[in-house]
Amino acid sequence: MIEAVGLTKRYGAKTAVYNLSFQVRPGTVTGFLGPNGSGKSTTMRMILGLDQPTSGHVTIGGHPFRSLPNAPRQVGALLDAKAVHGGRSARNHLLSLAQLAGIPAARVDEVLGVVGLQDVARQRSKGFSLGMGQRLGIAAALLGDPQVLLFDEPVNGLDPEGILWVRNLMKMLASEGRTVFVSSHLMSEMALTAEHLIVIGRGQLLADMNVKDFISANSADFARVRVAEGVPERREKLTASLTEAGGQVMSEPDGALRITGLPLPRISDVAHEADVRLWELSPHQASLEEAYMRMTQGAVDYRSTADQKAGLQQPVGHGYGQPDHGAPQPQVLEAPQQNWYAPPPPGQNPYATAPAEPAAATADPTERDTSEDAR
């Protein structure tokens, strides 16, 4: 059990984490999501007592990390796959950590086997690929067979097989009753691994909810319909007919309609019966990834200027004839009824109803729009 209360960290003028409060419970994988530079790693470091919070506190099992008895036997962490001395062999690296924590040396060979590095155990870690480095970091985290595990971006650099392995490992560790806290900037990965999600942007809590709730709140199929322009009453007519036919109709800022609850052929039929000409009738899917990006779009620190990804999220350009980028398909509910996600006007926080304080990044009280450097 990890508990953070009002955690705040400032580096000079830059606020990395602001008033973050959350709990990570045992027995489930808790995903920690946020864009680059949103304060995930800083939070992880504060949990481990490596960085001192400017205010607030964080405890593991009721104790701050640095005053935990037998800390390495209770908490294991992978912070950075490259945080090893490259000149040391994988085995010696783990051996030194095991000795430091009073763990029997035989355990080193066990964890090397668990992560599949037994064949390169005596090679210097300088030559390791990023994926091998991640495995070495995971081995170090598992060394103490701890009850609480923290992983910062564990799937970075892993091949698909390795990603699957990490995913299963996390789930299995959690099923044993451990607290597993995994950070990532990939919503798709977390949707498959985690049961609970904590989403932060610019160091503030955006959402703290079950993955299932997140999916039902954020994922939906919809059809986009545009009526021939110039005759506004046709649009009203079609809206009325579609609502009558059992669909839910919402208006998009550019005049198009978003329809849920009706299959595309039925929409076409209704339009035909109502004698309304259509200029567009297209299927769309709001993926979790999109929902996540919309949620964090106001909280992205590092945004390219020429090719704004966030620009794709504007309703105007929304998915116009674009395939789904091959993005992992979210578990789509058959008929999203009440909770279905309506795209907000740009800059508005969709999470007005989230249990988290709707800390819209636009209403960020600290307003850090200058000197956004790393961390």
Added chain:
Amino acid sequence: MTTPPTPQAPSQRQAPAPQHSPQTAPAGPYTSPIPVRRATLGDAIASEWTKIRSVRSTMWTLGVMIVLLIGIGLLAALAVNTVDSDLGSTPVLSLGFFGVLLGSICVITLGVMTIASEYGTGMARTTLTACPSRARVLGAKAIVFFLLTFVITTVTTALVAALQTAMIDGAAPSGGEWLQATVGVGLYIATLGLLSLSVGALIRHSAGAITIMIGVVLLPLVLAMFMFTDSLAGLRLALFQYSIPSQLSAFYSTSVAESGPSGWDPLWIMLGTTAVAMICAFVTLDRRDV
């Protein structure tokens, strides 16, 4: 790279503990079947010994130091032998001085690297996650490094001194002189290394800390050489007397300056300085973000 076909936590293998069906929250929190033992300073020392012996930089710096000590010591003895000059009042053991002075640079490098390389690689975070007690980590590093350099310096200087006394006919050094030129020098050099270690902990940057330490060793003498004005004569003398080469030469009963620290005084000066630096290093390690 191979992946274990069935990812399995070792704990499952070891303990046929209550099996939970996956995805359902188990009854209680996880407890490891591996017996929990409180880690001690001894564990940290074992860990630091593993660390220091498993990187090549240790072998290189200490190897170069041994070569310098023996090589320069023998060359000096050979030179004295060939020209057949009379050493006069200069004790035979003082021929080891030049080798030790150069070798101290290796000790400085190793001392700085022992801790600064952890910051350079990010290993410090891993270490301090595995052992949150900063005092234990710093203490273990200091003990392992000090003992290692003390043993190597003492043994090598003793070997060189034995060879030199065998090669050159002169007044046989007394037991006290022997002790000073071997154990004394070993303690002094190891403490100088410890000072470098604490500077490394303060600066957290290998190159920077090594540069500072070499400056500390050489700069006072160099500065003193350029102080011509009479008004600075007092400072000049102090710089001469208390510069590290001059303090080191006191162990050979031949001081660069005629007055100043003699006998075992340099060791006490160095120990005091290092104690202060170590306390500063601990305080910053304890307070600063890693």
